[in-house]
Amino acid sequence: MNGNPDHLYYVALAYLAATVVIVFLVLQSLFAAAAVRRALEDAEKTAENDAGDQAS
Amino acid sequence: MPDDECEVVLIKTFANPTRFLALIRWVMPTASVLAVALLAAGLWLAFFGSPTDYQQGQTVRIMYIHVPAAWMALFVYTSMAAAAFVGLVWKHVVAELYARAAAPLGAGFTLICLVTGALWGQPMWGTWWAWDARMTSVLVLFFLYLGYIALSDAFDDPQKGINAGAVLLIVGVINVPIIKFSVDWWNTLHQPASVTRMAMPAVDLSMLWPLVVMAAAFKALFVALACLRLRTEIQRRRLAVRQMQQAEHAA
Numbered sequence: 001m002n003g004n005p006d007h008l009y010y011v012a013l014a015y016l017a018a019t020v021v022i023v024f025l026v027l028q029s030l031f032a033a034a035a036v037r038r039a040l041e042d043a044e045k046t047a048e049n050d051a052g053d054q055a056s
Numbered sequence: 057m058p059d060d061e062c063e064v065v066l067i068k069t070f071a072n073p074t075r076f077l078a079l080i081r082w083v084m085p086t087a088s089v090l091a092v093a094l095l096a097a098g099l100w101l102a103f104f105g106s107p108t109d110y111q112q113g114q115t116v117r118i119m120y121i122h123v124p125a126a127w128m129a130l131f132v133y134t135s136m137a138a139a140a141f142v143g144l145v146w147k148h149v150v151a152e153l154y155a156r157a158a159a160p161l162g163a164g165f166t167l168i169c170l171v172t173g174a175l176w177g178q179p180m181w182g183t184w185w186a187w188d189a190r191m192t193s194v195l196v197l198f199f200l201y202l203g204y205i206a207l208s209d210a211f212d213d214p215q216k217g218i219n220a221g222a223v224l225l226i227v228g229v230i231n232v233p234i235i236k237f238s239v240d241w242w243n244t245l246h247q248p249a250s251v252t253r254m255a256m257p258a259v260d261l262s263m264l265w266p267l268v269v270m271a272a273a274f275k276a277l278f279v280a281l282a283c284l285r286l287r288t289e290i291q292r293r294r295l296a297v298r299q300m301q302q303a304e305h306a307a
Contacts, residue, residue: 007114007179014118014172018125021171022277025164029281033288040291043298050305 073290076150080283087280094273101266109263116263118176124271125168128278129197130232132162136204137229140222150286152218153293155225156208157285161278163201169194181245189238190246193231200228214296 102120109116136155143152173191174184185191208221239248259267 004113004179010175010179011114011117014121014175017171017175018121018168021164021168025161025281028160029284029288033284033291036288036291036295040295040298043295043302046302047298050302 073149073293077287077290080287084280084283084287087276087283091273091276091280094269094276098266098270098273101269106263106266112180115176115179118172119263120266120270122169122172122176123267124274125165125172126194127271128165128274129162129169129194130235131275132158132165132278133197133200133225134229134232136162137225137232140225144219144222144226149293150290152222153289154282154286155204155221156218157289158278158282159201159205159208161281161285163198163205165274165278166194166198166201170198186245188244188246189242190235190244193235193238196231197235200224200231204228214293 098120102117106117106120108114112119136158139148139151139154139158142148143155170191173194177186178184204221204224207224208217211217211220238244239246
């Protein structure tokens with residue numbers, strides 16, 4: 001690799017910044033998906049229990 | 057079948073969230089695998105496959121994330137505005153939810169574009185930022201994304217938020233051609249297009265390849281994350297309906 005070695009700091013910082021943003025987006029999407037799926041499962045379980053109580 | 061009828065049938069086919077979820081089930085893993093593979097190949101090409109530029113030196117490597125991020129920022133906003141239009145006109149549930157799902161991703165790509173642009177500008181131009189037409193219009197795009205996210209969440213009734221956000225998206229689409237042609241219309245510090253232009257790209261093949269592979273990687277990453285977030289939005293809507301039914305039942 002040739003060129004001004006000082007410029008490698010800017011390159012490293014740019015890739016680090018992009019990595020931080022992408023990792024944040026991936027983690028936020030995964031956690032949000034897990035939270036909503038869990039809440040939906042709980043709600044469906046509650047609905048099933050309510051239906052069972054009503055039937056009995 | 058005429059073309060316009062065919063389009064309406066296609067739009068209606070995916071208006072059914074269950075049918076759309078079935079499509080997501082295979083698109084999401086395929087796009088995820090593609091994104092990882094292309095990112096790995098793109099990074100290898102960016103660091104080891106690309107020579108240093110005779111003027112930019114090492115900083116040319118910043119271009120391999122800055123330019124694809126800029127393309128994605130424009131693409132995501134345009135797709136959101138198109139989806140908002142379809143949602144408003146045809147009351148297409150999936151299109152309405154798509155804009156909500158894609159907005160944080162678009163904002164993320166725009167942020168990457170702005171930050172990496174500043175990190176390239178400092179060693180090359182001697183300044184982190186200039187209020188020229190290209191940079192300012194991209195900053196406006198970032199604020200449009202943030203404004204949409206805030207506006208679509210600002211109402212107790214989610215549908216009102218979606219409709220208000222859709223209007224903002226459609227009005228804000230005027231900014232897209234301004235960004236694209238700002239470097240031609242005004243005298244800007246930012247250089248004009250060197251890849252997406254009518255003539256042959258002004259970039260050497262050794263530098264065009266990493267750029268194209270990274271652009272494909274960003275696109276695949278967006279598809280994978282948009283599918284995941286869209287599925288979450290559909291499930292969130294189902295959850296809201298379920299909770300409303302339970303509240304009615306309890307009353």
